[in-house]
Amino acid sequence: xxxxxxxxxxTNNCNYNCVMCPNNKQTRKRGIMSWHTFKTIIDSIxxxxxxxxxxxxxxxxxxxxxxxxxxxxxxxxxxxxxIHTNASLPIKDLANSQINQIIVSFYGHDKESYKKIHGVxxxxxxxxxxxxxxxxxxxxxxxxxKGINNPKxxxxxxxxxxxxxxxxxxxxxxxxxxxxxxxxEMMKEIGVFLWNGDVTTCCMDYDGKxxxxxxxxxxxxxxxxxxxxxxxxxxxxxxxxxxx
Ligand code: SF4
Ligand code: SF4
Numbered sequence: 368x369x370x371x372x373x374x375x376x377x378t379n380n381c382n383y384n385c386v387m388c389p390n391n392k393q394t395r396k397r398g399i400m401s402w403h404t405f406k407t408i409i410d411s412i413x414x415x416x417x418x419x420x421x422x423x424x425x426x427x428x429x430x431x432x433x434x435x436x437x438x439x440x441x442x443x444x445x446x447x448x449x450i451h452t453n454a455s456l457p458i459k460d461l462a463n464s465q466i467n468q469i470i471v472s473f474y475g476h477d478k479e480s481y482k483k484i485h486g487v488x489x490x491x492x493x494x495x496x497x498x499x500x501x502x503x504x505x506x507x508x509x510x511x512x513k514g515i516n517n518p519k520x521x522x523x524x525x526x527x528x529x530x531x532x533x534x535x536x537x538x539x540x541x542x543x544x545x546x547x548x549x550x551x552e553m554m555k556e557i558g559v560f561l562w563n564g565d566v567t568t569c570c571m572d573y574d575g576k577x578x579x580x581x582x583x584x585x586x587x588x589x590x591x592x593x594x595x596x597x598x599x600x601x602x603x604x605x606x607x608x609x610x611x
Contacts, residue, residue: 370558376422384486389541411587421451438463476520
């Protein structure tokens with residue numbers, strides 16, 4: 368099996384407490400991906416269409432973030448490099464990091480709604496950080512959360528940027544936000560790497576219960592073969608379907 372895209376969790380630490388995210392429900396250890404683990408992943412994945420620096424945490428906490436993005440670019444010249452961030456820390460440097468897309472999690476349309484959804488009072492600060500990036504590569508992605516999030520009002524705040532909206536999900540029962548009912552479509556060809564090198568099925572697995580290998584212990588090709596034999600408990604409670 369060959370993967371066509373990679374999701375790399377640089378850290379599972381986060382300073383937010385968003386209503387649609389199970390970050391604070393994790394029982395797995397928290398940390399930041401070592402350079403060794405990162406390099407092993409980047410050197411192992413072969414040619415991929417994209418690398419997404421995101422899983423369940425705020426990547427800006429990784430002090431080697433720009434260095435890591437640059438290394439990924441050096442090794443994967445044609446891959447689309449994407450980062451998700453809450454932009455609560457300065458993101459200006461990312462514009463020169465050779466990243467293709469900066470996706471900012473920004474779901475509130477004013478101070479009150481922002482605090483209600485994200486659990487922190489940083490509306491003005493984050494707006495300022497987002498606008499400090501003078502780049503036409505930035506995209507603002509908004510999860511539509513029925514009854515809480517107002518995509519139209521958020522869109523009005525970011526007229527100068529691209530805007531996308533997609534429905535949220537329950538993280539296999541990790542949160543109570545509305546879930547999508549559809550077939551599991553994203554997982555078979557995507558390598559999902561947690562900060563400690565564990566390899567799992569998808570971003571629904573916020574607590575590492577579907578882990579079927581570790582990149583520091585086995586070559587990726589062997590780990591991917593093990594997927595067929597792995598027990599995948601998170602799939603049993605996932606609204607996105609089952610991995611066949
Ligand atoms: S959605 Fe992102 S910013 Fe919010 S708690 Fe989860 S990881 Fe942190
Ligand atoms: S069915 Fe399993 S592999 Fe597919 S999205 Fe859900 S948890 Fe992930």
